[in-house]
Amino acid sequence: MYQIQQFAQLSGVTVRALHHYDRLGLLKPRRTAAGYRLYSDRDLERLEQIVALKFIGIPLKQIRGLLERNGSALPAALSKQRRALEEKRFQMGRAIKAIREAEAALEAGRRDTALLKKIIEVIEVQNDMDWAKKYYSETAQAKIEAKRAEWSPELQERVSRQWLELIADVEAALKAGEDPTSAKAQALGRRWKELVEGFTGGDPQVTEGLGKLWADRANWPEQAQQWAQPFRITGEMWQFISKAMGAARK
Amino acid sequence: MYQIQQFAQLSGVTVRALHHYDRLGLLKPRRTAAGYRLYSDRDLERLEQIVALKFIGIPLKQIRGLLERNGSALPAALSKQRRALEEKRFQMGRAIKAIREAEAALEAGRRDTALLKKIIEVIEVQNDMDWAKKYYSETAQAKIEAKRAEWSPELQERVSRQWLELIADVEAALKAGEDPTSAKAQALGRRWKELVEGFTGGDPQVTEGLGKLWADRANWPEQAQQWAQPFRITGEMWQFISKAMGAARK
């Protein structure tokens, strides 16, 4: 049996936290006649479980319920919490990206509060993401949601750069009068295909939605159009790439 | 001039939040004789800035200060906040990873509260990461910290798998009596080098620290050793790989 301070050191939580858990009914140790708390090894096990659930962001009140019902409700709670965390992490990624863009604008010379414009843009682009949903079927939306957790800001930037480079390369090939069936053109086609599949994951429903989305880009909201500005793909480029991809398939 | 409700709709924040910002001195609109708040377009601009800073996680009290001093303190605040967010995102990634492992354990059959053991393990491995610091120089630590933001749980899992596969392949090559200077062995060496550089980023200081860390693995804490259990690399494998990498260099 341990007094509260020893137990605190042993478990790595503060004395105050133990008081708190006690008052919440989460972890109720025995008491001496004078009212001193006495913790056992079983209490230690329980505390570790509490800490584990707290670590993954489950509120203390809910933890009590989860531990009472001997763990039958755990699996559902875990997967729900995981999804919530994935979404949060995605949002944090967006916030980080927003700051990076603001910092980039700063280096480019803008010194005043116009910095924040960059961040505001990012926020608004986000709001427009909901808007883009209408192009996708229900199931496609769900799949995109699920994959979104993996989109780190670093990954997004990398993909953006890859697209910009690819578009530039295709443009160059067009200017050079490259044959769409040549090996070079087919290589471009493959890069294109890979980038698209990086988003669609090869899923036909997502692919279809993406197709609709791009086809209707004339009707995108202002913000989204501005955002897509750097990725300018002409009709000629489309034709070139689809021919190249067609040639590669044979 | 807008009344508070119109202004709220216009800007997308709630009436209550506007009250709050007013009381904090963040956004103080004009008032009618009767005390009604009247917001202007200038107020809208300011509110957008507030929302932007709030979006990236800066506390309201600090926002007031940042906006008063006409933005001179902004750059520093932005980069500080970015680093804080990157760290948080990394921690969330660990929490997500912990849940995924717990869920994997669940599918593997364990149904009781042993689920939480998995999460507890992840927490403890983390604590041991601080411990591993002593092998790295100050500058190397800083570089690792900076890169850590990019380590999503997905990436970590992928890298783990790649290591396991590589180790298995090397083991197989050893068993088959493969010559370390053969093309096959050199390919293994290249894969090895790439994985190492994925962590070190090619930085010599980090590489050095990593070397020390592995050399002293006999003295790692218990938890870390258990974690490293699956990655068992024998002396023979080391020799094989270093010969292969040496051969590839020529």
Added chain:
DNA sequence: CACACCCTAACGGAGCGTAAAAGTGT
């Protein structure tokens, strides 16, 4: 007696949500 440790009670903090009570007015 003194020192180290224990107890309970209560405020604070971040950012509003949510009534409650009461005044205003296109």
Added chain:
DNA sequence: TACACTTTTACGCTCCGTTAGGGTGT
């Protein structure tokens, strides 16, 4: 008079950190 808005005041929520005041005892 009634309806839609507005105002201020204040408690609630989360997880403890931090005094404050006062008992206990390896």
